[in-house]
Amino acid sequence: MYREAIKVLDCTIRDGGLINDHYFEDSFVKAVYRAIAASGVDYMEIGYKASKELLAPTKFGKWKFCDENEIKKIIDGVENRPKLSVMCDIGRVEKSDIPPKKDSVIDMIRVATYVKEVDKAIDLVNDFVDKGYETTVNIMAVSKAQDNELDEALDQLERESRTGVVYIVDSFGYYYQEHITYLAAKFKKYLKTKELGIHMHNNQQLGFSNTIQGIIEGCNYLDATIYGIGRGAGNCPMELLIGFLKNPKFDIRPILEVISKEFLPLLKTMEWGYIIPYAITGMLNEHPRSAIAVRSTPDKDNYVKFLNSLSAVEVD
Amino acid sequence: MYREAIKVLDCTIRDGGLINDHYFEDSFVKAVYRAIAASGVDYMEIGYKASKELLAPTKFGKWKFCDENEIKKIIDGVENRPKLSVMCDIGRVEKSDIPPKKDSVIDMIRVATYVKEVDKAIDLVNDFVDKGYETTVNIMAVSKAQDNELDEALDQLERESRTGVVYIVDSFGYYYQEHITYLAAKFKKYLKTKELGIHMHNNQQLGFSNTIQGIIEGCNYLDATIYGIGRGAGNCPMELLIGFLKNPKFDIRPILEVISKEFLPLLKTMEWGYIIPYAITGMLNEHPRSAIAVRSTPDKDNYVKFLNSLSAVEVD
Numbered sequence: 011m012y013r014e015a016i017k018v019l020d021c022t023i024r025d026g027g028l029i030n031d032h033y034f035e036d037s038f039v040k041a042v043y044r045a046i047a048a049s050g051v052d053y054m055e056i057g058y059k060a061s062k063e064l065l066a067p068t069k070f071g072k073w074k075f076c077d078e079n080e081i082k083k084i085i086d087g088v089e090n091r092p093k094l095s096v097m098c099d100i101g102r103v104e105k106s107d108i109p110p111k112k113d114s115v116i117d118m119i120r121v122a123t124y125v126k127e128v129d130k131a132i133d134l135v136n137d138f139v140d141k142g143y144e145t146t147v148n149i150m151a152v153s154k155a156q157d158n159e160l161d162e163a164l165d166q167l168e169r170e171s172r173t174g175v176v177y178i179v180d181s182f183g184y185y186y187q188e189h190i191t192y193l194a195a196k197f198k199k200y201l202k203t204k205e206l207g208i209h210m211h212n213n214q215q216l217g218f219s220n221t222i223q224g225i226i227e228g229c230n231y232l233d234a235t236i237y238g239i240g241r242g243a244g245n246c247p248m249e250l251l252i253g254f255l256k257n258p259k260f261d262i263r264p265i266l267e268v269i270s271k272e273f274l275p276l277l278k279t280m281e282w283g284y285i286i287p288y289a290i291t292g293m294l295n296e297h298p299r300s301a302i303a304v305r306s307t308p309d310k311d312n313y314v315k316f317l318n319s320l321s322a323v324e325v326d
Numbered sequence: 327m328y329r330e331a332i333k334v335l336d337c338t339i340r341d342g343g344l345i346n347d348h349y350f351e352d353s354f355v356k357a358v359y360r361a362i363a364a365s366g367v368d369y370m371e372i373g374y375k376a377s378k379e380l381l382a383p384t385k386f387g388k389w390k391f392c393d394e395n396e397i398k399k400i401i402d403g404v405e406n407r408p409k410l411s412v413m414c415d416i417g418r419v420e421k422s423d424i425p426p427k428k429d430s431v432i433d434m435i436r437v438a439t440y441v442k443e444v445d446k447a448i449d450l451v452n453d454f455v456d457k458g459y460e461t462t463v464n465i466m467a468v469s470k471a472q473d474n475e476l477d478e479a480l481d482q483l484e485r486e487s488r489t490g491v492v493y494i495v496d497s498f499g500y501y502y503q504e505h506i507t508y509l510a511a512k513f514k515k516y517l518k519t520k521e522l523g524i525h526m527h528n529n530q531q532l533g534f535s536n537t538i539q540g541i542i543e544g545c546n547y548l549d550a551t552i553y554g555i556g557r558g559a560g561n562c563p564m565e566l567l568i569g570f571l572k573n574p575k576f577d578i579r580p581i582l583e584v585i586s587k588e589f590l591p592l593l594k595t596m597e598w599g600y601i602i603p604y605a606i607t608g609m610l611n612e613h614p615r616s617a618i619a620v621r622s623t624p625d626k627d628n629y630v631k632f633l634n635s636l637s638a639v640e641v642d
Contacts, residue, residue, distance in 0.1 A: 186538050187503055187535060187539065212531075214570075215528075215533070215566060216534065217531070218531050218535075219502065219531070219534075219535030220535075223503065226503075226504070247531070249605065250530050253605070253609040266602065266629035266630050266633060267630050269602060270627050270628060270629050270630070283600070284599070286585060289565065289569070290569075293569040293570075311586050311590055312586060313583070313585060314582050314583050317579065
């Protein structure tokens with residue numbers, strides 16, 4: 011699959027940071043940055059921009075805040091630099107946390123929003139556009155949204171926001187390829203002047219195939235993480251995506267090398283990947299928090315008990 | 327996805343046996359059989375039928391031969407029995423190894439063939455049909471076949487064989503959903519009187535999504551294995567497939583339970599799943615034998631070296 015307009019965005023450190031509250035060693039972040047740079051991947055998302063007034067800096071590692079001087083320590087001296095991205099969550103950042111682009115090493119800011127908060131997202135993203143950044147709006151938990159509310163949010167994003175890209179996000183790892191076809195058609199119907207992006211979770215081993223389906227349906231911004239790292243089941247694996255894309259600018263070898271050297275050791279201290287409780291929350295279109303919780307209990311591998319605990323919730 | 331015509335076939339013991347030369351303990355095979363029976367899955371493939379004249383019984387476990395009395399030890403006393411299947415490889419079985427159906431507990435015999443051996447496969451499968459069995463023909467390594475030779479083989483299968491089902495097999499884990507759409511259309515074009523089946527390998531985490539694509543394209547016989555067990559990267563995971571299919575006859579709980587009790591311990595002594603050398607052979611459309619070999623060397627996790635070793639092969 012070769013399409014020149016395709017951009018690949020690595021969110022290894024940002025999404026992986028959801029496992030460990032963003033406490034990665036600088037040496038690890040540097041190894042990832044160097045691998046991404048050498049692989050020809052277009053963007054690397056290095057963490058979140060969050061307000062230290064709203065979130066206590068003592069409770070999170072530095073990649074929850076992404077201070078400019080911390081980023082510079084990582085990127086200095088590296089050739090073939092990818093563009094740098096950070097993510098902002100609605101309600102966890104102030105406009106004043108974001109300097110004008112000319113004073114920042116960051117290239118792109120991505121605003122993560124629920125459908126119901128799209129007004130706030132539009133206000134925020136337009137501020138970032140005005141400051142000179144590339145931007146995206148990532149609509150989370152679409153699989154829980156009411157269809158008519160999603161329609162309205164997409165219509166608003168087209169008319170009121172100045173972002174260039176809107177992402178389909180499968181927060182719960184619920185989708186398979188027919189959902190992606192349906193959603194991409196809906197997004198394209200409203201977002202006539204925007205590019206589409208796709209960010210898939212891997213609960214049911216569908217992260218990669220859903221990203222392929224996104225490509226087929228015209229998404230040009232593709233998220234992936236090295237060795238699929240990410241909260242819970244993780245994400246579309248970068249090595250598979252690079253192996254699939256035929257653009258000669260990409261080189262899979264630096265990704266393979268950093269997996270061998272950094273990710274196999276990391277898996278001994280951090281958990282992500284194909285793990286049955288995450289598969290179950292994906293099947294049920296549920297937030298992975300219950301699965302995350304059970305994995306730190308003695309019942310971590312009692313899958314029937316876990317499924318029964320979710321099925322037992324009464325709905326009036 | 328609900329379609330009454332869909333049949334699910336578990337090949338946990340048969341395909342998993344390729345990892346350990348078919349040396350499973352009876353207690354494990356019984357646990358799998360009981361789980362499959364309780365889950366409502368339609369067929370269980372318990373191993374191969376091979377000739378003890380052609381293959382030395384000292385070199386393989388009992389599930390390479392599937393003697394009737396060994397099968398009976400497993401299935402006796404179990405309720406809600408699934409149909410039983412065995413597989414035959416061309417050149418490793420004689421017609422005389424297969425008794426008439428009335429003298430066997432086996433319900434279905436599946437003939438695995440390469441495109442080039444389709445004449446032999448037709449001869450064999452027709453004998454099994456005449457003996458009273460359900461049958462399938464599974465065309466292996468389609469991704470390496472010449473298109474015109476595949477066309478001819480499919481045409482022959484339609485005209486000359488009396489099998490009811492022909493399988494698309496992704497032996498190398500190379501395919502993604504567009505390949506499945508292409509192949510299913512081709513198979514349907516020739517096989518107007520046969521059902522289609524799909525057997526996918528999981529090298530690139532596409533086993534489940536390709537099986538879903540098979541369903542979308544009209545395949546009614548679906549192969550899967552518990553926890554995705556199988557040689558190399560393994561197969562479409564049964565628990566995901568059962569979670570996806572909406573037919574109320576299926577129950578995921580017995581599958582989850584046997585994973586907790588039998589498969590997690592087994593993973594400490596047998597290797598399968600998402601492992602980079604298998605992903606690489608899948609991307610390159612290569613047999614996994616080179617990846618199997620490297621996994622028993624000190625270089626098992628030197629992925630760049632492994633990729634380079636494959637890429638270095640000169641082709642005249």
